Amino acid sequence: MADTSATNAFVEFERVQKSYDGENLVVKDLNLSMPKGEFLTMLGPSGSGKTTCLMMLAGFETATHGDIRLDGKSINNIPPHKRGIGMVFQNYALFPHMTVAENLAFPLEVRKIGKSEREEKVKIALDRVQMGDFGGRRPAQLSGGQQQRVALARALVFEPELVLMDEPLGALDKQLRETLQFEITHLAHELGITVVYVTHDQTEALTMSDRVAVFENGRIQQLAPPDLLYEEPENSFVAQFIGENNTLEGVVTEIKGGTCLVQLDGGGLIEAKPINVTRAGERTRVSIRPERVEFNKDRMQEGAHTLKAEVLEFVYMGDIFRTRLRVAGTDNFIIKTRNAPDQVRLKPGQQIEIGWLAEDCRALDA
């Protein structure tokens, strides 16, 4: 679960709880610590508590219980404007009655920084996001991407050590989002700032972050680097939520050493890696990533476990083929194969045999 052991923690949540109505907890017992310079993403469906966590960190919401520490000091009673945390909002929140340069100068002005120094810093900040020529414009005269760049520059201009981003790219189109994802991570690493990034877009989370905290129902379900999160999900929610996933339900019949045997509800006995199953007789969901499934006997690895399958649908997606199969009673078993010259294109109705390695197949909670 959440990692609280770090001693060099820069941002710390300790047993934080939050309730709006006194009946339901929006955030349940949150423990989180992140070192300086880390890019951490809070990922989760809407209502999972991730934005509330961000708002508590920014100071716009107060924790009902628990302690939030920044650089070792508790910030529970510090008002937002004294926390010195930069923040980027989903709707950009650029002040419409000020020009871009005035927007950027605002945090410097309230910090009583001299005019010449202010202008210099604004210029540097704007150049940093390639918006140097737009200082005189009003936010309304900029495109969404440009506004987001300005918002980013404004959050960075007063050199905060911690920057919070609340779904900053949510309103942009795909291509622009990808460009900005790259730019944001690049900037964050270049400036050495610590970033807490909130999103519900898993691709964004995987591509940008050092670590991802998957939120669900007010709890962190898993906190791990992207590769571990994808390849070694700790529970079936994470497995389902991150990437595409095949789930087969069944009952554990035997656990021995590093593997277990699962009797599938739809028939068939498979070998899997036990993750959070502890004893025989327990119900489980077995998770297999679509790209780890092989149907070509020649390529199938040694020791792969096989099951019979019927092809239901074949979708050509350019770089990959996505094939839907009926396996062990479920109609929603997906396999993904690379579009290589020697790749076979399956036809609906075809009977095939599929297989995978036991370690790619994870027996999770039901």
Place this chain on the structure above:
Amino acid sequence: MSDTADATNDTSEQAGPVLAADGTPLKRSLNRALRRQKLSALLLIAPLLIFILVTFIAPIADMLFRSVENQIVQDTLPRTTQTLAEWDSESGETPGAPVYKALYEDLFIAQERKLHTRLGSRLNYELTGASSLFRKSGRGVDDIGEVYQDQFEDLNDFWKKGENWNALLGSDAWLTEISGWKKSTGDVQPPFEMREGMAELLPETAEYYAIFADFVQNDDEDNLYKEDPWALIYSAFYDDLTGPTAAQIASYTGPASAELGEAAAAAPAFETVDYKAAFSEIDKDWGKTPIWGTIRAYSPALTNGYFLNAVDMQKSPDGPEFRPDNERIYGTLFLRTLFMSICITVSCILLGYPVAWILANLPARTANLLMILVLLPFWTSLLVRTSAWKVMLQQQGVINDTLVWLGIVADDSRLALINNQTGTIIAMTHILLPFMILPLYSVMQTVPPSYLRAAKSLGATNWTAFWRVYFPQSVPGIGAGSILVFILSIGYYITPEIVGGTTGTFISNRIAYHISSSLNWGLAAALGAILLAVVLGLYWTYDKIVGIDNVKLGG
């Protein structure tokens, strides 16, 4: 499909206007396509447009025109104003005899038509006493002409009878018709026709007889044939007989030539009338210059007199000048109206802004509930609300009683909260407050809370965040509310009338007074036009300073 594509490609390559698929210029095609839309839009608004034009714009335009319209002097005294034009008003002397003669003629006709009192009332706005002067003169003017009437009738009984005058002046054809006409038959009376040559032979007599005939036949609807002429006809007759056309009378051979010849021979020996003396005898004011100056100043069909009056000025021989200090009221009244409207607007902003803020930041359900409280005054009659303030604010009223009871105010020095400016400002602020809150609320609703959060995250204190970020964005709401409240209050009537007393009334109360009590509609129209101009001027200034685009009533 492919055809259309080709056509589009072709046209885009052509020089000159872009053509539509069928070869007509694209602009014309587009216009034709839009015309239907425009027409149906026009048809939809047409009923309202016509209604507003007829019931609103046209009456206002007509009313405003009254502020410069001054036809009455020229219409009632046409000859006087014409002859008076030559009079040198700065000489300090009364006009010459021809003017008095013209006045006699005009006034005689006017009093027969009962128009002289209206003119008197009109001139009374400019010169006190003119009304009674004209009424008096109307009664006396009959006697002046009788001097000649008596002499002609003494000379020959022939001149006593209306039918003889008709025989002399009427055409033969008309005489035949009129002699056979009886009122009782219900036929239309044959309209009087002048005998040929009479206009040259007896020009003045002919002129006035035509007026007399028209008056008798059309206004009084009497039988002209039997009607004895006015005294005015006799004086005109005398003028003709002694005037430049008298020599031609000898060659006249038509009906009554014998009597005409006899009169022409006797007239030069008649006793004459000194019109000037006669008028001075009726009222000595006619022998002084002010009334003549006034008549002359107001003889043009259009006048700036009402407007001068409305800004506390008057006409004088040296052009417009300010009235004496003790006669100036409108300038003060305009300034007071402006000042109080500004006070009311400012108090509405101060009281309404926090309320709108609360409403905009509450959850929608609660906000709607509270909004009903804001709108509640709209459901109560304006008169009831104003009267309630009267109860609240008077010296023995609720507020004073409470203050005395609390010991804040001594019983013998109760606050004067009503029948003065304070009362008007308090009551009108309350009445106009919703007009401030509503636009403020709807503008504040559109300001996302993230702006304030962003400002705070950037290091601004609560106050800085509000003042630098939130407030500027709510300015359009303040602008819209202020325009509404200010324009409504500057023309407000009922509340200042009831709670304003003498010092708390607005210009609109004065306008109402002139409309309904003094009946000086011209002045009322001038005051109204100035008020309209002031509002438009302020609106223009506002547009220049704040920009009307910045005014938002919502979203």
